[in-house]
Amino acid sequence: MIYKSGCSDGILGILPSWTPRRCGVLLLNLALIISLYINSDNIRNSLLANIKTLQESGKDSFPFQHHGVQKKRLPQAIIFGAKKCGTKALLRMINLHPHVVACKNEGHFFENDRKTGMNLNYVHGLEWYQEKMPLTYEDQITIDKTPSYFVSADSPKRIHDMNSSIKLILIVRDPTTRVIGDYAHVVSRNEVQLPEFEQEVIKPNGEVNKGSFIVIPSLYAEHMSRWLPWFKRDQILVVDGEKLISDPLTQITKVEKFLNIKPYIKEDNFYWNSTKGFYCMRSEVTEFCLVPTKGRPHPEVKPEIIYKLRKFFAPLNDQFYEMVGHNFSWPSS
Numbered sequence: 001m002i003y004k005s006g007c008s009d010g011i012l013g014i015l016p017s018w019t020p021r022r023c024g025v026l027l028l029n030l031a032l033i034i035s036l037y038i039n040s041d042n043i044r045n046s047l048l049a050n051i052k053t054l055q056e057s058g059k060d061s062f063p064f065q066h067h068g069v070q071k072k073r074l075p076q077a078i079i080f081g082a083k084k085c086g087t088k089a090l091l092r093m094i095n096l097h098p099h100v101v102a103c104k105n106e107g108h109f110f111e112n113d114r115k116t117g118m119n120l121n122y123v124h125g126l127e128w129y130q131e132k133m134p135l136t137y138e139d140q141i142t143i144d145k146t147p148s149y150f151v152s153a154d155s156p157k158r159i160h161d162m163n164s165s166i167k168l169i170l171i172v173r174d175p176t177t178r179v180i181g182d183y184a185h186v187v188s189r190n191e192v193q194l195p196e197f198e199q200e201v202i203k204p205n206g207e208v209n210k211g212s213f214i215v216i217p218s219l220y221a222e223h224m225s226r227w228l229p230w231f232k233r234d235q236i237l238v239v240d241g242e243k244l245i246s247d248p249l250t251q252i253t254k255v256e257k258f259l260n261i262k263p264y265i266k267e268d269n270f271y272w273n274s275t276k277g278f279y280c281m282r283s284e285v286t287e288f289c290l291v292p293t294k295g296r297p298h299p300e301v302k303p304e305i306i307y308k309l310r311k312f313f314a315p316l317n318d319q320f321y322e323m324v325g326h327n328f329s330w331p332s333s
């Protein structure tokens, strides 16, 4: 099991309980001491940077296994949606891979503000965006995740302008469950005053309120139709958010394949936490669950409202399946 391997496999067999990361830090510190004697600023600075990365990464990887120099690079992959579908879980899971480095915060670079339509960050230019990126080696993939790109009209072209061969990852879940999760999210943040769930999503005439901002992100086919003209279908991986919850490894294995990185993440990297009610993650150096705002309790919704939403989404789901080339196991009514 990767998280149990120690220095015993390497030259430091005398320290069998040490993890590769701790061994790496020790070796680099020894090299640093030697570099003081040979008096080379270049070597010393590079060693200091490697020690820092290794200590902060929490990853089971030696920085000196990587190629080239560390620098900030524009993302080669983006998780671009959909909101409340498991984008953070997906990012944290794939970030366990030593050849992936996730942005700490959402980039929010390509989209305009939803309410004002104003250009927020794009106006600052790509150098500004690149400056927000984490340090990576040449053989590591930088990933930004910003769910609001999916629903934004400007993002597809702007992302294409930055890198027409970028890899895009979309995670989607049952659109009805997503709307309910979005409602719970907005209510708990108290940013806007929302009516009861039913009043928000069903219009007085009994139709589903397509214009509600908690319904809009679930109109997957509508948003997807803006991305497909810009990118080849094989540039976009669609991950099943429901399966990511019940069986994360199968979805993460697909992501590794899509990113063209060697299979690394294994069953041992996930463990079920019954208090959280979700899988949590484990690497050689750390164990963590997502924060409590991920996996909030959903409000109870009347079965007839659920039925109405599912009926409304069913034909849109069919359109979406056709666009992406496969079905999902979402309930249809």
Ligand SMILES: Nc1ncnc2c1ncn2[C@@H]1O[C@H](COP(=O)(O)OS(=O)(=O)O)[C@@H](OP(=O)(O)O)[C@H]1O
Pocket (backbone or CB within 6 Å): 082, 083, 084, 085, 086, 087, 088, 089, 147, 180, 181, 182, 184, 185, 244, 245, 278, 279, 280, 290, 293, 294, 295, 296
């Ligand atoms: N392992 C694990 N732990 C916790 N939560 C998990 C996990 N896998 C998927 N999820 C689901 O992620 C949902 C939050 O989605 P996002 O991260 O995309 O939300 S956000 O748009 O960034 O706010 C969140 O939605 P809610 O249940 O509605 O809170 C979770 O259902």
